[in-house]
Amino acid sequence: MDPIILGIAVVNGVIVGGLYGAIALGLSLIFGVMRVINFAHGSFLMLGLFIPFWLWKLFGVNPYLAAVVAAPALFGIGYLIQATIIAPLFKRERAMVLEPLSVLLLTAGVGIMLDNLALMTVGPDFRGITMEFAAKALWIGTVLNINYTRLIAFLVSLAITVAMSLFLARTDLGRAIRSTAQNRDAAALCGINVPRVYNITFGLGCAILGIVGCVMIPFYLVSPAVGLAFGIRSFIVVVLGGIGSIPGSILGGLILGVVESVTAQFVTATSASIFSFVIFILVLFFRPTGLMGMKV
Amino acid sequence: MRRMLFVIGLSVVALVLSSGLALAGEKVDEVKIGGVLSLSGMAANQGTQTKTGAIIAADEINAKGGIPALGGAKIKLFFGDSQSKPDVGASETERIIQRENVSVLFGAYQSAVTTVTTEVAERYKTPWLVTGSVADIITQRGFKYTFRPNNKAIYDAREQLDAIKGLTQETGKGPKSIGILVEGTDWGKSHATNLRKLAKDMGYEIVLDEAYSPGTMDFSAQILKIKSRKPEALVIAMYTPDHIVFTKQTYEGKLDIPFGIHSVGAGSEDPNFYKAVPVQAVEYMFVQEDFQIDITEVADWTKPIDKKFREMLGYELTSYGAQGYSAIYTIYDVLQRAGSVDKEKIREAFTKTNIVSGPALIMGWQKIAFDQDGQNLDAHGVISQNLKGKRTSIWPLANRPKGIKPVWPIPAWKDR
Numbered sequence: 001m002d003p004i005i006l007g008i009a010v011v012n013g014v015i016v017g018g019l020y021g022a023i024a025l026g027l028s029l030i031f032g033v034m035r036v037i038n039f040a041h042g043s044f045l046m047l048g049l050f051i052p053f054w055l056w057k058l059f060g061v062n063p064y065l066a067a068v069v070a071a072p073a074l075f076g077i078g079y080l081i082q083a084t085i086i087a088p089l090f091k092r093e094r095a096m097v098l099e100p101l102s103v104l105l106l107t108a109g110v111g112i113m114l115d116n117l118a119l120m121t122v123g124p125d126f127r128g129i130t131m132e133f134a135a136k137a138l139w140i141g142t143v144l145n146i147n148y149t150r151l152i153a154f155l156v157s158l159a160i161t162v163a164m165s166l167f168l169a170r171t172d173l174g175r176a177i178r179s180t181a182q183n184r185d186a187a188a189l190c191g192i193n194v195p196r197v198y199n200i201t202f203g204l205g206c207a208i209l210g211i212v213g214c215v216m217i218p219f220y221l222v223s224p225a226v227g228l229a230f231g232i233r234s235f236i237v238v239v240l241g242g243i244g245s246i247p248g249s250i251l252g253g254l255i256l257g258v259v260e261s262v263t264a265q266f267v268t269a270t271s272a273s274i275f276s277f278v279i280f281i282l283v284l285f286f287r288p289t290g291l292m293g294m295k296v
Numbered sequence: 297m298r299r300m301l302f303v304i305g306l307s308v309v310a311l312v313l314s315s316g317l318a319l320a321g322e323k324v325d326e327v328k329i330g331g332v333l334s335l336s337g338m339a340a341n342q343g344t345q346t347k348t349g350a351i352i353a354a355d356e357i358n359a360k361g362g363i364p365a366l367g368g369a370k371i372k373l374f375f376g377d378s379q380s381k382p383d384v385g386a387s388e389t390e391r392i393i394q395r396e397n398v399s400v401l402f403g404a405y406q407s408a409v410t411t412v413t414t415e416v417a418e419r420y421k422t423p424w425l426v427t428g429s430v431a432d433i434i435t436q437r438g439f440k441y442t443f444r445p446n447n448k449a450i451y452d453a454r455e456q457l458d459a460i461k462g463l464t465q466e467t468g469k470g471p472k473s474i475g476i477l478v479e480g481t482d483w484g485k486s487h488a489t490n491l492r493k494l495a496k497d498m499g500y501e502i503v504l505d506e507a508y509s510p511g512t513m514d515f516s517a518q519i520l521k522i523k524s525r526k527p528e529a530l531v532i533a534m535y536t537p538d539h540i541v542f543t544k545q546t547y548e549g550k551l552d553i554p555f556g557i558h559s560v561g562a563g564s565e566d567p568n569f570y571k572a573v574p575v576q577a578v579e580y581m582f583v584q585e586d587f588q589i590d591i592t593e594v595a596d597w598t599k600p601i602d603k604k605f606r607e608m609l610g611y612e613l614t615s616y617g618a619q620g621y622s623a624i625y626t627i628y629d630v631l632q633r634a635g636s637v638d639k640e641k642i643r644e645a646f647t648k649t650n651i652v653s654g655p656a657l658i659m660g661w662q663k664i665a666f667d668q669d670g671q672n673l674d675a676h677g678v679i680s681q682n683l684k685g686k687r688t689s690i691w692p693l694a695n696r697p698k699g700i701k702p703v704w705p706i707p708a709w710k711d712r
Contacts, residue, residue, distance in 0.1 A: 005524045012516040124336025124379065126537040128572060135574055137548045143523070145549050219544075220513055221537050225337065229511055264517035265524070269508045270480055272517075 008144050009261045015146060015154045017257020021250035022157035022212050023230060024237035025164060026205030032244020033181040033201045036086060037104045040111030042231025044206045046118060048074055048213025049222035056129045056217075063129060063217045064152075070210035078206025081110060083199045090195070111227065118224035128221040149218035156215045158250070160208055165246045177201055181244060236280045242293025251291060255279070323367030327637050329354075329627060330374045330398035331620075332388050332413055333427075337380025338510060338535050339406050341566045342616040345609065346405055346427055347375055349620025352604050353655070357628055365632045371624070374398060378409045385409035389416040399637040400425065400630075402623045405616065407431035407449075407482040414442045423643045425627060427619045428586070431486040435671040443646050443670040445626060446586060446619065446659070447677055449483070453490035456558050456584050457498055459679040459691035460529060463704045471555040475504035475527025477518060477534075477542075484533040487560055491531060503527045508538070515542045519549055529555040539563025540572045547577035550709040558582040561677075567611040575685045580706045585678045586615040588660035588695065589687050598658060618658045625656035626664055646670075 027041045051073055052066035061069075089106060137145040168174035180187040180197045188194050220226075233256070241252025256276055263272040283290065331350055334343035354371040362368040374396045376388030385404050392398055393416070401417055402425040404410045410429035417424040418439045426434060426444035430452055435444050464470025474495055478484030484507055495502055503525045506518055515538075522530065530553050534542060540563070563569045564583045588594070592602045592613060601621060602613040609617075626649070631637075634645035651657065651664040663674040679691035681702050689695040690702040 002524055005520060008520055009517065012520065016514060016516070119336070123340075125340045126338065126540075128540065130572060135544055135548050135577070147545070147548050219541075221540065223337075223537075226511075261517050265521055268506050269512065269517055273509070 004143060005265060006262065009265050010258055011144060011146065013258030013261030014254055015150050015257070016261065017254035018154040018157040018250065019150075019212070019216070019253070020233055020237050020256055021241070021253025022160050022208065024234040024241070024253060025161060025246065025249045026208045027234045028238045028241070028243055028245065028249045029164075030202055030205045031238065033177055034198050035103075036202075037107065038202075038205070039104060039108040039231060040081075040114060040227075041205075041209075041234050042227035042229065043111040043114040043118075044074060044078065044227075045209045045213060045230050046222065046224060046227040047077065047114065048206075048209040048211075049217050049220065049226070050118065050122070050213075051210065052214045052217045053127055053129060053222055057127075063131075063214050067211050067214040070214050071207045072210075074210030074213075075203040075207035079199045079203035082202035083195075085110060086202070087195060087198065090198070111231070115224050115227050122224070124223060124225065126221040126223045129217055131218050134218045147219060149215075153212075153215040153219070156211065157253075160211060161246060161250050164208070168246065173200065236276060239280060239290055240283055242290030245290065245292040248290055248292030255291075324369045324637055326370045326372045327363060327366060327631060328372050328374060328396055328398040329624070330376065330389075330392040330396060330401040332376040332378055332385055332392065332401060332403040332409075334380040334385075334405050334409065335375070335377040337378075338537055339380045339562075341536050341568050342405050342428065342562065342614075343378070343380075345566075345614050345616035346403070346620035346623075348605060348608050349601075349613075349617035349622075350402070350624050351620075352601060352608070352617075353621045353624035353628075357624070363628060363631050365635045366637065369637075371628075376403075378404050378406070378413075380406060380409070382406075382409045382412040386412045386416050389413040390420075393417070393420045393422055398422065399639055400627055400642055402427050402620075402627065405429060407434065407486065410434055411482055414439060417441055421643075422639055423646055425623050425646075427623050428616060429483070431482045432490070433482075433486070435669045439670065441643055443649075443666050443672075445622065445656075445661070445664045445666075445672045445675060447675045448671060449486040450490045450494075451675065452560050452584055452677065453487055453494055455677055455679060455691075456531060456560060456582075457491070457494050457500075459582065460555070460558070461498060462691055462693070463702060467704050469705055471500070471528030473501040473503045473526075473528050475522055475525065475530040475553075476502060477504065477506050477508070477522070477530065477532045479534050479538060480507040480509050483562070487531075487533045504530075510535075510538075512538055513541055515545050518542075519545055519551055522551065522553075523549075527553065529553065529558060531558045531560065533560045534563045536563040536566045536569050539566075539569055543569075543573045543577050543581075547574065552708045554705050556580055556582055556681075556704075556706045558584070558679075560584045561586055561615070565615045567614060576712070578682045579685075579712070580703050581682045582690075583680050583682070583687060585680050585687070585689075586659070587618050588678050588689065589615075589680060590689060590697075591618075591658065591660055595658075597655075601658070615659075622656045622658050622664075625654065625658075626651065629654070629656060 030036050030038050051070040052063040055061040055066045134149050137147045139145050176192045176197055184194050237252040237256055241248030259275055260272050263275045333346050354373050358370045362370045374392050376392050378385030400423045404413050405428040407429040414424050418441050423441045430447050430449040432448050476488050476491055478488045504527050561584050592598050605613040605617050629651055630645045634641040664672050678689045678695050680687040681690045
């Protein structure tokens with residue numbers, strides 16, 4: 001195997017892996033704090049892709065600028081869904097611990113509902129934006145080229161991860177979220193409004209998807225059906241990296257991206273996914289909390 | 297005892313009455329035709345175009361007074377959406393057959409879906425006219441109710457390789473190796489299988505043989521592999537969304553393939569694809585067209601159909617629109633000879649089909665007739681090359697317009 005080709009494959013894998021990590025970030029956060037397995041995660045990403053698309057289609061708004069609309073919009077949608085649909089389930093369960101199965105079914109239902117609402121309103125077709133500079137690439141030497149829009153997506157993903165870590169570590173709200181994740185009863189005793197923290201966490205997890213959607217739409221076609229594939233990938237990333245761990249999410253994403261990209265050079269791309277799932281199973285087997293996960 | 301006899305008698309009467317309704321007479325008000333197509337999902341564009349072509353044809357026939365042999369019966373179309381998925385296509389087929397009691401069905405564009413829906417139709421003894429699906433297996437199962445007017449996958453593959461060989465002979469230069477990149481469902485995989493068989497016989501080395509999962513949105517890995525294996529010609533089979541992403545990425549990555557990219561249709565026959573990619577990205581690309589793309593220039597009678605199509609969808613008549621149109625006129629011809637809406641009589645009439653003129657030949661074929669497997673042996677396509685933004689027929693030589701010279705080999709990106 002030509003080392004240059006291998007090198008390029010690794011670079012491609014890192015670029016796409018960073019994106020996977022950012023997408024999975026919200027999922028990791030939501031589960032870490034609330035023990036909610038959000039099966040609707042992919043569907044929220046689908047919304048996060050549609051908002052910049054429609055803003056571009058109807059008003060000609062540059063997708064990168066659309067983030068100022070998409071992120072708050074998705075925060076709002078996430079907050080609302082958590083507050084109105086999932087929170088009642090919390091109230092019914094004693095000690096605010098949810099039966100894994102019931103919340104899983106609930107979020108899966110939300111996901112199906114969102115997918116089909118989208119299908120009903122906009123139809124099934126794949127839609128993409130056309131941007132002049134979307135077809136340009138950064139060339140390193142004569143063989144390695146990285147598409148600018150994908151590079152930007154990667155850099156934004158890293159930025160989101162760093163921003164999230166800083167937010168959780170340094171701000172009061174971030175600390176409140178972390179303490180709720182550690183022990184919700186103790187947090188409540190300290191005067192933290194736990195239900196509000198849950199709502200905000202869910203909203204944040206979805207807001208990230210709003211930003212990610214804006215940087216993805218320049219090179220990714222959106223349709224109501226794209227939610228599922230991303231939902232599944234996010235789960236692999238979260239399990240690999242560790243639930244509740246922010247750096248773990250990026251690490252998991254990078255591992256997944258690189259493994260897929262490198263193995264695709266040796267076997268067909270369809271078979272390459274097998275390796276990702278094999279690693280997934282091995283990690284679950286030997287280190288169920290993930291590479292950097294906290295003990296559940 | 298008496299009560300039981302009464303109930304039995306009542307059931308017998310009911311049975312006789314209902315069967316009487318099923319036995320169609322010579323004069324009926326309408327003939328029900330079902331169409332199962334991908335109206336949503338990854339093949340939505342092509343399915344919608346087929347549906348539009350069918351509607352145009354049915355409206356034309358109904359406006360002229362319906363079907364004479366059935367006493368002026370009007371065509372009533374019932375559409376089912378396969379959502380580009382075989383299982384949904386199968387359940388839609390069943391629904392339309394049972395609920396609407398159609399006499400004949402057509403569709404479903406995608407090979408993966410048609411393979412399954414024709415099985416359902418066969419079980420219900422309902423004739424099925426294939427539109428657009430090329431997987432060889434569809435007419436290789438000994439089915440009695442499946443009829444395909446269009447190419448088999450092996451014809452598509454043969455036409456592509458014949459064009460490559462022909463251009464090689466014409467110019468003295470040609471590829472020694474071929475790369476194959478196909479979408480991973482029935483259509484792509486059957487095309488790859490046929491290419492492998494034929495390429496081996498014709499002496500080409502296959503240096504890349506890849507299928508990708510449907511829904512792939514990033515071809516960096518595959519393009520990297522192409523750059524490392526260096527095939528001298530690349531054959532691809534892609535639906536619209538993947539074709540858009542792939543073509544954009546080959547343009548960004550300045551992928552050089554000495555004897556060109558040969559796309560076997562679907563995405564590259566969809567106007568929505570050409571709207572979404574820069575025109576430089578598709579320059580010199582070869583497309584195996586299912587129909588003569590310049591038919592509206594050579595046959596005046598197609599102009600009003602093209603106009604209607606543009607009104608309904610906003611772009612010119614495509615191969616898929618023509619397939620839908622042709623399907624309805626083929627069924628019209630069959631119904632005329634069957635003189636009945638009974639499915640068995642229709643099936644009989646299908647086997648005796650011999651259309652050598654008329655609107656059903658809008659695809660550019662010379663004849664529609666079905667062999668004992670239901671395959672039209674006279675189906676064929678045309679290979680085009682994209683020259684200065686226009687897809688121009690270049691193979692077979694008989695279809696190449698005067699004064700047109702194909703570009704062969706393909707200039708590298710730095711020389712364009």
